[in-house]
Amino acid sequence: MSAYTALVSAHLKILFRSREFLFWDLMFPVLLMILLGSAFGHSGFSATVGVSGHGAVRPLILHTLHHIAGVKVVLTQAGPQGIRSGHLDLWMQIQHHHVELIRTASPTSEMTATIIQGIIDQMNLAMIHAPAAISLHISHLPGPTFNYVDFLVPGILAMSLMTSGLFAGGSLVTYRTQGILRRLQATPLSAPQFLLSRYTAQLVLALLETAILLGVAHVLYGFSPRGSVLAFVICLLLGSTGFLMIGFFVANVVGTPEVASTVNNVINLPMMFLSGVFYPVGQLPAFIKPLSAILPLKYLADALRNIMLASQTLPQQTQPLLVLAGTAVVFGVLASWLFKWDARRV
Template identity: 30%
Template sequence: MQALIQLSIANIRSFVRDRAALFWTFAFPLIFVVLFGLIFQGGNTSIKLGWVDLDGTSGPSGSTTLQSAFAAVKGVVITAEDEASAKDQMKTGKLDAIVEVPKGYSAAVTAAGTGATGVAAANVTVFVDPTQATTGGIVQQVVAGVLGAVNLGGRPPIVQAQLATIQTQNLNIISYLVPSILGMALMQLGVFAAIPLVADRQKMILKRLNATPLHRWQLVGSNVVMRLIIGIIQTLIIVAVGTALFGLQMTGSLLLLAGLVVLGGLAFISLGYVIASFAPTEDAANSMTSVVQFPLMFLSGTFFVIDQMPQPLQVVARFLPLTYLSDALRQVMVNGTAFSPLWFCFAVLVGWTAVCFGISARFFKWQ
């Protein structure tokens, strides 16, 4: 046990002192997150607000007055819509939020304005997408600002906002990309396990260790432990940056996420060991990891939605383990899916891990 711990520490030290490894493991995925975050969120400075007016009254307490108050806010673009088309447009991302003024609004405002007790405030409904945390937050601020002015600080308030949610379809690109990038990072972390292992064999480090009482399972175990620890750190960093900068909303179970990270890590570490079993030199291991990682990166739905790829590539994607890891990560992180619908993704990863460890146990040469 002591040997396993010491060897894991030694591996982590070697890893941390290797700047190239640090870059590929931590900076590279973050660059993707930040880059895509800026591309898909930047430039979108104005809030596109759909205005659904079911009251259609004018005058000081009328709904059109409230509409002008919203229109006067800087950075808000208002378009008047009917209810159905507004919701459709929000689902497809053309609108960021909807304000709906109910029938009888004007009468309710007038009644509330008397200040008589027992009279409820007039309501407006604000639809936001909970996964679009940044946009949703801005919308709520705008609404609060406008209604504050309308109410003039009066108590009880004359107009209140009710929040309602509309789930948009996959259009929160960051919510899609962060789990994908996490999957990609775990894939690279695992596959890259091949390179130091082959290098250690080439430098006869494995042989030297073999001349000590150290057992092979301790050697393999320490490698796996080190990579899984790094995988968990990667996950924390990627999720933290996604949340802090781009409003990623983690809704799923953390335990399920941790399980996926460990299982995904194992699946790709075992793939790395298969590479190490067949790569005679460090250079060969380097090119083999590239050959393996690029198709995984581009065909597993990391950057492109699989359903939109040409049919033959979709078939290929169905065979790639990263497809299942990324899919499960997305479901768990963004949609908060529980374990049971995801059993197939887990099964694929477990099976993949077992087959790869089997192949490497059979073909890996220690010297």
């Protein structure tokens, strides 16, 4: 075994013995995906209708409502207060042949009212046996459809590659302040050998993080990536390289682990929220959009999504891949140029 392979295996051992690493790099992205996926993953229509009163039409209306996907009926004797408290989206009072609807301004409420209006119109027409003057048929567009989880998984994956790259930089600062790097410097080991070994370990981690995240997404949400596996792997390794180099760069311009973690947060948080990880960049206010266009994480998330969801090829991702490669080269060169073994003096 060479110095390089011995160091790669040492790095991996150290990481897997670190609780911070196991939680923040391996578990946290998965938990975040489950949390957001469960909270916002149900993109289907869902509404609760409170029904009170009696009348000949009541059983027929209720029977029809039961067949409409997403509509839940609650039988109640109370008045329309449930709407105010938010438990109900719509309140319906039936008296003989009169139906009274009370709705709010919410889109769900409006949509439910429209559905019920349509049902009553149909029932009226059926009762007078009127022939339909205009016929209507609705069909689905064939091809893949995306839901929120499909959007979220590549985003969370990109985010986890970013945080673990920055985290690696932070640990380099700790090694330096503790004198661990100085001791390594006193051996025949060279700086490129050391950095390359840490980089290799990072690529192994990137693949592992990806496997865990995609595995959980598949089991919980039936998520299956499309597109070329090779294009996907190249894209995620390139992204991982870019963020590790940013981490290495930060590690060599700051003095203490505390400052490193602050700087990393300053990089981490805007990227996380402005790069289209959790919601599309299109939903951001117009004045922020130019900012998100300069964040490398946006390009990684975009490229991963385009490959995993739309089966796009690498040549179609030239722009984001060039941005990521540029990030890796610029910060990699700066980091090796500024590299310091020793915290005490330069």
